[in-house]
Amino acid sequence: MMETKSPQRWAIDLTLILKARDGDDRFPVDVKALAKDYSHQVFPADPITMVKGGDLAGFEGGLYKAPPGKKGWGVIYNSAITSPGRINFTLAHEFGHYLVHRHQFPDGLQCSAEDMAKWDSEYGQVEQQANEFAASLLMPRDDFAKQVSPNSQPSFDELGACAERYGVSLSAATLRWLQFSERRALFVVSTDGFVLWARSSPKALRTGAYIKTANVPPVALPSASLAAQPHLLDSGKGRAEHDAFVWLKEPCVEETLVSERYDKTYTLLHLGTAPSWRSQDNDDEEDTYDRMVSRKPGSSWLG
């Protein structure tokens, strides 16, 4: 059955179709048109017949079954959200629910930012799959790697250019790069001096470099970090090299950007190659890093 395809598989298949049709000129992906056209062609008996925005406070988006007498499915989203990138991601997320989950949830799915953030909740897995689909569809890995090498230590300027190209938020673009980065790096999002959440690249995670924020008391930003000293930033941006024990037990390069609009501070930490005292074989050891555990990104994809 086609519907048992994985979220990534769906995204790759759709990417191939778009690439054949529009070549390199296909970004940002027009999710609204794609969802309707594709579902009408492939599932003519059960297509997406409505994509509708509204001023819907407290709501992200949802996939709804058409009422009796009408055919197919509808995507309803909050069009009052000021960030177009966030809306684009939400539309792709709901399209993912349609492709992957509509048989499992015949009455539809409704997503709040909080649902998307709660990975241990009942719907955590389902929400994660929809996020994976959206990230892969909007930011195909091959194309992204051409913009920013998996081996580089990009600045927020470079990642911001990608966010623009793909029509997503800076946070979503940074998380996507982190997924396929071949280096050790962390993305830390904070507000008012404490860490909201953090995510490590796979290599950083395997070598014990991560910041745990779930089920622990709030983690304060290190006092010597740029993120904790916004007065040192130039137009809200800055880059600094730190010795060991500023952020982590090892030296790092910190890139920080303050978003006044969202009242959040974004920080990228570029680390060196794995320190010899911590090889990939002993990452089960307890030490101070273990205050930190990588959580899946939640609403982080939207921010």
Next chain:
Amino acid sequence: MANVLGDKIRDLRKEKKLTLDKLAELTGSSKSYIWELENKNPPRPSAEKLSKIAEQLGVTIEYLLDDKNEVKAEDAVDAEFYRKYRNLPDETREKIRKITDMWDDGE
């Protein structure tokens, strides 16, 4: 739905131009506790601390805790049709219901 209590505290604090440090000092709480209330929606916050926070922010503890959207008998039809439906503000719920009833794909 979002962290209603946290959003209220944060908005009132910023309105009064208080830093986290200052509000913590005025209420005998730690800075990290106030931050947690604002950002992490901790279960069962201390009533004593909340009442001190309410006092400094010039509101009642009832105002801080009153969340019209949270305590609501689950409507059977809603529960069947929408997941987590009852956590949405009433107004948003109504608007979504209208959109699904009309099912109009025009802009």
